[in-house]
Amino acid sequence: MANWAGRFFRKSKGGAVLPALGALLIVALLQLVGVPQLERLGLLLFDGYQRAVPRPYEDAPVRIVDIDDESIRRLGQWPWPRTDIADLTRRLGDAGAASIAYDIVFSEPDRTSPGRIAARLQRTNGNSPTLAALRALPDNDATLAAAIAAAPVTLGYFLGREGRGPTVEPKAGLAMAGASPAGAVQAFSSAIEPLPAFRDGASGSGFVSLIGDRDGIIRKAPLIASQNGRLLPSLSLDALRTAQEAGSVIVKSTSASGEFGGGAAQVVSLKVGGFEVPTTPAGELWLYFTAPHPARTIPAWKVLTGAMSPAEMRAAFDGRIVFIGSGAAGLRDLIATPLRDREVGVMVHTQAVEQMILGRYLVRPDWASGLERSLLLALGLILALVLPRLGAMRGAVLGAIAVGGIMAGSWGAFLQYQYLLDPTYPVLGLLAVYVVGTGVTFYREERQRAYIHRAFDRYLSPELVKRIVDDPGQLELGGEVREMTVLFCDIRRFSAISELMGPQEIIRFLIAFLTPMCDILLARKATIDKFIGDAILAFWNAPLDDPDQHANAARGALEMVARLEQMNDVMTAQSATPWPGDVRIGIGLNAGPCCVGNMGSAQRLSYSLIGDTVNLASRLEGLTKYYGVSIVIGAALRQHLPEFAILPLDRVRVVGREAPEQVYALMGSEDLALAPAFRRIEAMHRDMLAAYAAQDWTLARAWIAAAAPHVAQFGLGPLHTLYAERITRFEAQPPGEGWDGVFAAAEK
Incomplete structure (x- = not known):
């Protein structure tokens, strides 16, 4: 046996099996102890599943009354007087709401109560009949307490971990089926509760505290928690209980029905009224979010102002659980969810109740960890044993098939059964085996x-x-045709600049200029072809593929212009490097097919590119001087940059080309494209060009005049001056009916 093993490992290309198995063992140990950073990868994958296939919205008997911006505008700033809250409560109760749950903690007295206003006025005005009249008015808090007592209200409270305070008394007990899982759920020591008058009259109460995962994303809603050892329900859980007029909530733990397998008791499920809810061991509900849906939310102002008729109120709220929360911009209890970076907290409670009612759950089965560990060990062992014999390429194919099968299984389990099966560790194990195995095999x-x-x-x-x-064959002459993006950059007035410097100063200036420009291009995945004096020729998508070549080229050009602006400010003030004042560049960008490869002679090769796309990019750079803009791009590239800030310049017949080309000015990134100021000048500029093309010189001149106050902000003054001069010439000598609007460039 030992001889067989020795022969096997000797045949395995330098004993690559043992290191690969060692890597597999390390990953298995990491899975056993649990690494938060790796577990987060699985959570992010589950987030992606939800974004791809969110829970379909179904009309469950749950609604949100949102204290939104319009409600604040109509009814006044927050906090509203408790009389308004009482009115809201009564209206919802009269409309037949089964439970009215406040995701708001009324922990302090209403400072707008008449008695409190009288006390403040007395300090400045003494006694007066007005003060006596104020004191005789009903107290706002008493009014709200009466409304709460008369309706099925569930109040919220905060749980905290700072200090230790009185233990909250739940409105209904939590009965245990098995040992208490208090040690498994989230533990708290303090609480911020509503005022006693509100608390005593409420039908239910639950905590509203939401704690996200390590990355701050809320993926699970805690349905129960412990404070000072006592189990307490969440707002969503107690609202569901109140709506059913149920008694206690039954907590089923792992020691019930023979499910206990050792260790501290954990939560298995919760039974509230007619609903049994599967939970995580910590008593949490995996949230399966829907996309935003307007039918779920009703603005508070519609309820309070009577904008909804009694029939509409009944239709909206009768028999439903109504959550009241704040979605106004200044009040938002904002959280991050797998679907949205900024979501109001009340949405978590609402969707949790929807899932409990509809029975639509995400579940991480108790056998999931065992399955993931088995896949890790089995597939990793197989790959470690066969990889040395298969070689890197066929081993990669086998590994890719295994990884694809694991990922497909995880995705299929989510789609079909809403199971959360984490492929992170099995995939990581296969990658570790492959990387270590091939690394050892090809060390020499x-x-x-x-x-x-x-x-x-x-x-x-x-x-x-x-x-x-x-591939040593790359040293052969020849090339390949590829879709590429080409950049030409040239310093304007370089001849005049070089007249002011000696040879050494010119070299130092070019180094100071070219170095940061090349850094930008290389950071944007460009290949720098050559320097032609002060000019730069660079291209994208060769020798390596770049699927983002067009955006990389556009961003690189914009960054070059911005970097030069900074250098003009900084370098002029320095004496170490010669810098001739305000240096400007022109950049031409074009996209299209090019022949790229090793060009030259048998004695000397140069990896370069040729083609009409390159020639046109060079001509576009030359047009920057004529049109007074920094970056000119061709029509082919324009099609690949729909989100960028781009303005049409002209239809031009460049030197050496018969076919006219529509050229554009690249002004900025997507952020600038969305800016109101740019959109305004863009509309004016397009209208001017349309009038110009139609030979409506008066209208075109009017648009130039209308845009005049705004062109300086975007450096379009020279361009509009150019069109104004053309219009003057055409007014004197009209081009005629056959005019195609094409400008013939006389210079390269």
Whole structure:
């Protein structure tokens, strides 16, 4: 047996099996102890599942009355007088609400009560008949307490972990089926409760505290928690109990019905009235969110102002659980959920009750961890044993099939059964086995590759060296046709600048200019082809694929212009590096097919590109001087940048091309495109061009005049001056009916 094992490992290309198995064991140990950062990957994957397939909205008997911005505008700033809250409570009760749950904690007296106003006035005005009249008016808090006592109200309270306060007395007990799971649920020590008068008259009460995962996202709603060892229900759970006029909530733990397997008791499920709710061991409900749905929410002002008729009120609230929360901009109890970064807290309570009523649950089965561990060990062991014999490519295919099967199984379990099965550790185990196995197998080959890198790194770009190492045939002459994005950048008035400097100063200036420009281009995944004096030729999507080539090129060009603005401010004030004042550049960008590869002679190769796309990019750079803008792009690239701030410039027939080209000015990123100021000037500019094309010189001139106060902000003054001069010429010598609006460029 020992001889067989020795022969097997010797045949396994340098004993790659043992290191691969060691990597698998490490991942298995990490899964056993639990690593929060890795577990978060699974949670993020579950978030992606929900975003892809959110819970379909079904009309459950649950509504939200939202204290939104319009309600604040109509009814006054928050907090409203308790008489308004009492009126809201009465109206909902009269409409037949089964439970009225406040995601608001009324923990302090109403300072707008007549008696409290009288006490404040007495300190400044002494006694007066007005004060006596105020004291005789009903107390606002007493009015609200009476309304709460007359309606099925469930009040909220906060639980905290700072200090230790009186233990909350729940409105209904939590009966145990099995041992108490108080040690498994979220534990708190303090509480902020409603005023006693409100608390005594309420039909129910529950905590509203929501604590997200380590990344702050709320994925689970706690249905029970403990304070000073006592189990307490959440607002959503007690609202459901109140709506059914049920007695206690039954908490089923792992020691009930023979389910206890050792260790402290944990929660299995909760029974409230006619509903049994599966939970996590900590008594939480995995939340399965729906997309926002307007039928769920009714603004508070519609209820309080009588905008809804009694029949409409009945239709909206009769027999329903109504949650009241604050969604106004200044009041929002904002939380992050898998579907939305900014969601109001009351939505969590609402959707939790919807799930409990509809029976639509996300479930992480108790056998999930065992299945994930089994997959990790079984598939990892198989891959570790066969990888040395398959080789890197076929091993990668096998690993990819295994990873794809795991991911498909996880996704299918979610779609079909709403099961949450985490593929993180099995996938990580396969990756670890593959990386370690192939790393050991090709250690010697990589040393040889490193030698080639050291020999050529000083002469070629790292990407080209990598390609030569991977495929020495790359040294052959020839190229391939690819869809690419090309950039030409040139310093304006460089001849005049160079006249003011000596040769050494010119070199130092170019180094100071080209270095940050190239840093930007390389950071945006560009390949820098060559420097032509002060000009830069760069391109995207070769030698490596870049699916974001167009956006990378646009952002790179914008960053180059912005960086030069900073350098003009900073470098002019320095004396170490020569800087000729306000340096400007022009950038031409174009996209299209190019032939790229090793060009040159048999004695000297250069990785470069050729084609009409390159020539046009060079002509577009030249047009920046004519139109007075920094970045000019072609029509082909414009189609790939729909979200960027772009203005049409002209239809131009450039030197060397017969077909006219629609050219555009790249003004900024998506943020600028959405700015009101840009959208205003964009509309004016397009209207001006439309009038110009229609030979309506008067209207075109009017649009130029209307845009005049705004053009300086975007550097469009020279462009509109250019069109004004054209219009003057055309007014004197009209172009005629056959005019196609194309400008023929006379210079490159």
